Amino acid sequence: MAMRPLPLLALALLLPSPAFANGQSTHVWISLEARTLLPAGPVADLLQRPDLTTPLVNGTMFPDWGYASGDRDHGEASHWEPFQQEYLRWIQSTFDAPYTDDDAAQHVAFLFGMASHGMADEHFDSLFMERSRCYDDGWQLDDVASLDTASDVLFMNQVGGIPAPEPWLPVDALSSVYALAMPNQPLDVDGMEWGNRLLHVAVATVNELSTNEERIETFTALYPWSTERFLDPATPGSPLTEAEAVKRYWLALWDRLQGTADFASPVAMMTPAPGSYGHAVTAAKPEGRVHLAFAHGVRAATLSEVTIATAEGEDVPVDVDHFYGDLSHAVLARPLVDWEPETDYVLTVGAGVTDIDGLTPATPWTATFSTKAPPPEPEADAPVDEDGDEPGGCGSQMGGPGAGATPLLVVFGALAPLVRRRRR
Ligand SMILES: [Zn+2]
Structure with missing residues (x-):
């Protein structure tokens, strides 16, 4: 597909997207970072294989396909453990342990990518975004740019982008897993493939936007608190802490895959x-x-x-x-x-x-x-904040995580x- 900046940008801005959570490029960055944090052992041996980068990255992007193509139920399901554990059981029943050979390894990498996406969204939303809601003005303005888009562009600006991923989708396996996980909701396979292609467009577009000074200025003005903290390991829910959470989740997931959990x-x-x-x-x-x-x-x-x-x-x-x-x-x-x-x-x-x-x-x-x-500590000279409070206020946030937003039940x-x- 010929990718020129202007049409790309126009297309990506038309994409429906989840209002919250990490953007695609940030998700990919988190998986690639988590991979480097793994301790020596079987999970590192597998996920650090260069031939598995493409399945890992595509699996990491995959759960948002339904937002791109308009099939929210199927996309949404792939964010969560009931679907992901169905995929895990499909791998177990299709291949032989320890699932590190050829096809099996590609599916494991794709599954671990999906798991990274789900854990990262939960971690970011419940920690970083909850703080951003209190301390960033962008939340008060309707539809200017939601945090997922703005944070993706701002964060890519800070880390210098990610390598352009090559599309890869295990269509037959995913169709089987969807049939097991959602037997009453047939999957539109073409829609899934289209949605996945759009996610790659989104990554390319964010890469373009991340060097656009004007865009960076606008997003920074909306989300100044976040902009200063994406690369702060001490800010709960920042991408660095998300990578750490994903790494720990992967280690636990590996034991479940091997049946030793x-x-x-x-x-x-x-x-x-x-x-x-x-x-x-x-x-x-x-x-x-x-x-x-x-x-x-x-x-x-x-x-x-x-x-x-x-x-x-x-x-x-x-x-x-x-x-x-x-x-x-x-x-x-x-x-x-x-x-x-x-x-x-x-x-x-x-x-x-x-x-x-x-x-x-x-x-x-x-x-x-x-x-x-x-x-x-002997050399510590930073003043200790009395109660650790950040400036500004958001006492009204005690109404629950969904305060100010509409809960939606998904079966x-x-x-x-x-x-x-x-x-x-
Ligand atoms: Zn998502």
Whole structure:
């Protein structure tokens, strides 16, 4: 396809897109970054193979195909574990373990790309975007540019773009998996292929826009808080932290692929980090929340197993819920009153928390965090912020993750988990 900047741009601006979440190029960057973070071992051996870059990258882009072609239900489903685990079981039943030969390896790479996309969207939306809503003016303006588009262009500007991906789609396998996952909703295969092609157009367009000074200025003016923090490893939900979450998720996913998974370490990543100091005391802002990225999709009915108490054992009232919906990974514990200053807390995930496959940790999982200031370091000279609050306010954000947006229920055919995605 001849790709000239102007028609490309016009086409991409016509594409319907999810109002939130990462853009395509950012998703690809996250998978490529997560791949470099993997510890030596079988997952690194597989995903770092140069011949698997194309399946990994295309799998990473794949879930948004339905937004591009207008088949939101099928695209949406591929973001989530019920569909992705169906694909995993299809790989297990079609090939021999450890699924590292030829065709099997391509499917594993594509699946791990899809898993990266789903985890990244959840992580970004529940952490980074929640803060952006409080501190970026762009959210107050209708339809100027949503954060997914703006952040994709701004972030590509900062990292210098990504290599243009080569299209690759395992059409027959995906058709089989859709038939298993959504038996009552036939897949429009041509639509899926068209949607996938449009995602490649979107990546090419963002690459063009990312060097357009005027566009960068406009987006920066809308999202100044975000612009300064995309490359900040200390900002929860930034692409760097998304890559770390994806890496940890992949390691857990590998064990599930090999049939050796347990759920002994149910939490892939906690924000604030276990053992950290200086947690914001505020209940009214995102910084006061505790975020868990579960290593497997977890059942909402078992989230009462997540509790927080002081180090002395006094229970703290928190509202614990998925950021999106049942069987997803991102869970927020929202304090109902401010945390006490100068206090150590213990978060416990009880042994009854249950994943999509019915696995539970054999023993409770615990982690500490504290509102005390970090112990002084000899050379530290930065002033310690009293409660870690960011400037500005968004106390009204306590209405829940969907505040200001319309929840939409999506039923995944026979799998029937209810997943809440926010859309304009
Ligand atoms: Zn997406």
